[in-house]
Amino acid sequence: MQIRLHEIEIGAAEPGQTANFFSSVLGLPVKLQENGLTVFDSGMSGLDFNVSDHLPAGVVRVSFLTNDLQNCIVALENQQLPYEGPFESHLAMLAIRFKAPNGMDIVINTPTDSSPVWLKL
Numbered sequence: 001m002q003i004r005l006h007e008i009e010i011g012a013a014e015p016g017q018t019a020n021f022f023s024s025v026l027g028l029p030v031k032l033q034e035n036g037l038t039v040f041d042s043g044m045s046g047l048d049f050n051v052s053d054h055l056p057a058g059v060v061r062v063s064f065l066t067n068d069l070q071n072c073i074v075a076l077e078n079q080q081l082p083y084e085g086p087f088e089s090h091l092a093m094l095a096i097r098f099k100a101p102n103g104m105d106i107v108i109n110t111p112t113d114s115s116p117v118w119l120k121l
Contacts, residue, residue: 002121003072006065006109007048011055018051061105067121069094069110091115 012018019038022028028049032039036053046065055061066072069086076083076098085096089107092114097107111119 001068001071003064003066005047007063009050009052009061011057011059012051013057015051015053061107063107063109065109072108091119
């Protein structure tokens with residue numbers, strides 16, 4: 001099984017203001033800007049850093065990308081950790097969502113045949 005960090009997303013009540021902070025204070029270059037979403041160039045190939053209103057303000061979600069979602073599901077079940085999914089995710093991926101023991105939101109995505117080639121591990 002291959003797995004890698006895919007995305008870190010921060011929920012913000014005022015995503016434009018928060019994005020401006022990361023851009024102007026930290027100098028992060030913007031890769032994509034849409035209504036309620038700013039994606040920064042994290043400086044690491046394949047890793048997105050996002051600020052959005054898709055999550056409640058202050059919530060941080062860490063997403064991973066794997067080529068074996070079933071293996072991740074089995075590992076969660078072996079630890080008796082509840083999870084949601086699999087469900088359809090962005091970029092035609094399948095995903096599961098769960099809480100780490102510290103309460104952090106975790107998503108694990110796997111590309112499908114319809115996902116962009118650059119997502120495939």
